[in-house]
Amino acid sequence: MSNQETSFVTIGQRVLANPLKVRFHYGHPDIFDRIFHITRGGVSKASKTINLSEDIFSGFNSTLRGGNVTHHEYMQVGKGRDMGMNQISMFEAKVANGNGEQTLSRDVYRLGRRFDFYRMLSFYFTTVGFYVSSMLTVLTVYIFLYGRLYLVLSGLEKSILEDPSIQQKQSLETALASQSVFQLGLLLVLPMVMEVGLEKGFRTALGEFIIMQLQLAPVFFTFQLGTKVHYYGRTLLHGGAQYRATGRGFVVFHAKFADNYRLYSRSHFVKGLELMILLFVYLVYSQSYRSSNIYLFVTFSMWFLVASWLFAPFVFNPSGFEWQKTVDDWTDWKRWIGHRGGIGIPVDRSWESWWEKEHEHLQYTSIRGRILEILLALRFLIYQYGIVYHLNISHHSKSILVYGRSWLVMLTVLLVLKMISMGRRRFGTDFQLTFRIFKVLLFLGIISLMTVLFVVFGLTIVDVFAGILGFMPTGWFILLIGQACKRFMMSIRFWDSIKELGRVYEYVMGMIIFTPIAVLSWFPFVSEFQTRLLFNQAFSRGLQISRILAGREDDSTSAK
Known part of the structure; x- marks a missing residue:
């Protein structure tokens, strides 16, 4: 998240402001020219429930009245970021709710009608378009699997494959398999690689990119994809966006299983289990890929999506595979x-x-x-x-x-x-x-x-x-x-x-989600591997210190 922030607050804002001319106060505008914005529709919207992202609506108002939000760099300083998995997810949920409200608002409609064609496309893909494309990505997986389920259970697939007039279907299977390579979202890190390459050199950027992959960055961003889609879709259907206080602390504590379950049950676990059942039924009743390995290539990205949505909160949870904490969580x-x-x-x-x-x-x-x-x-x-x-x-x-x-x-x-x-x-x-x-x-x-x-x-x-x-x-x-x-x-x-x-x-x-966690907690090296691989040295050192302090507190309590 910190590497992604580097590209978003620098090269991203530069391009949005000039030449695209579609910047709308991204981030908290801590300094507002109140007198100016009163003449441009007001500092904020009147309702606290309709417009959660009030800062971007002020940018919408200024742009609708002929203004232009610029970007000026005076100095670059570090900003406190959400560092825990749950904090990041709550932040993404808040932003997804805000984009759902923007999609339903009159401001976005009016901007889309009054922009020229190229500025309209830039405006779309830098605001609500990212969330629309994310939702379409997940909907494509659902439509594909439910379509295959219908073909398999209706017997239509079997009759098609047994038709002697249909031959040489290998090229179609290869075309279906090739798209799975690009579904992991690797192209989303391209702006970050470009920014680090411009500032520190492309060798350093390539090294950071490889380290991110070793730290399971695809798992993390695939999981956050589910967060964006769930809260964006729910806002479109039912509204009801709300502010979520995330906090910016140095997170070294262990999140309980019940906390993770409450936070991710509807947004990830239910959908992950639904897709898993679809894949199992497709595997049991399908006859189309039994003679080749194309089935694995076609469904690999979907199995990766299911695994990320079900187990990413526990992989990125400090001490997520310690046996005693697992027993306490149960x-x-x-x-x-x-x-x-x-x-x-x-x-x-x-x-x-x-x-x-x-x-x-x-x-x-x-x-x-x-x-x-x-x-x-x-x-x-x-x-x-x-x-x-x-x-x-x-x-x-x-x-x-x-x-x-x-x-x-x-x-x-x-x-x-x-x-x-x-x-x-x-x-x-x-x-x-x-x-x-x-x-x-x-x-x-x-x-x-x-x-x-x-x-x-x-x-x-x-x-x-x-x-x-x-x-x-x-x-x-x-x-x-x-x-x-x-x-x-x-x-x-x-x-x-x-x-x-x-x-x-x-x-x-x-039970389904907890069982693999309990099995992995039996092996002590899994917890050590998780701490060493996923977190930096400062985090690992802080985690070790917290364990020592927790042990001393337990000893003092038992002595009393």
Whole structure:
């Protein structure tokens, strides 16, 4: 981030000001000519919720009135930057929210209508265009994988490949594979390399570029791509941008697993797991690349995207793979997800409070945003509809009744969750032993039902695995619909079941993400390798000192 800042505050601002003439007060304008800007639309906008990035809107106002924001360099000094992973993500979220508001604003519309063609393009690609292109990059991955999923599950791909008139498809596969090389975002570091090359020499720039790659810079920037896309898209759909205080401290503390989960669950983990399920289904049912290695080249960048979105916060977390901290994180996360919410309970104490707060924007969105949210959630039904007809239980039948019977399974799950929520409300506080016995009996009943299905219908392990891949997204679809229609669910007294279903999904997601971290924490060299490779000497030294001080504090506490 510090290397990127070097290019942004120098060569970037020079080019934006002259010759492009599209600079709009990037960064905090600490010194404002108030009298001048009063005649150019005011220092800031009146609303604190509509325009989060108030400094750039003042630049918009001046430019719309015939002015021009210039760039003057008097001296270059270092600025306090966000150094922690969570701080950087909150900063990127704030900027992405601001760009979402700019996209919806009248100012950007008027500037786009009044600029000449070349200045309009420069204005677009230096403001909201970067976030639009980032969103299109991620949407391309979704469209590609869902298109492949449709081809595989419908049997269309198999019929195409078995068509004797289609030959020599190797050239098409090679063309598909070549684009994955450029999806890692390596071209985004080109301005930084040019700036360092101009100031320190291109040999130094090349050396810093190689060091950045060894410090897993592609993982970091791929993860931040997900942050930008999530908050930019959510602002476009629902609005509700808010300021996020990041802080500029020297970060040497370990972020707990629960903190990372709360911060990145909806923006990265859910989307990463969705793409992972898509890739698994594509791998299981696809027949197109079994005879060549092109499959790996086509999906390599997507697997890299999934791995970055799921595990980057823990790779860049100090002491992220120490065994004792991993055990403490698991205990803290279990306590957090099992704690009941209520009035006055903060989000870092209870999962229910965080869950209500995380989906609060759906309660204040417009009808358009609510309808779009429901339409986007319909994509999760593709899994169930396609996979059900590939199971042995369907007996190769294409009847709609097969799909209808699959919904009986989902209704059964909802009824079970309804019983659990009722039992928690009646017996969870005063009769804990009775409630636990009730849950054990319910679990044994589910196991018995699964055994009957195995025997009667002749299911195999592959069928069970495929069924899980098919029904998990359907359950998430029910969750999204329930959250978007909260008032209706509360009116029919089904909101508690939706909440219990959400708790189950959060627990499963946490287990999937936490398991690789626990396995790597068994090996002490992983933590040492992480500290030595990813952080500079000052950071490593500060981390060692913090460990020593923590050990002394523990000794003094035990002595007392």
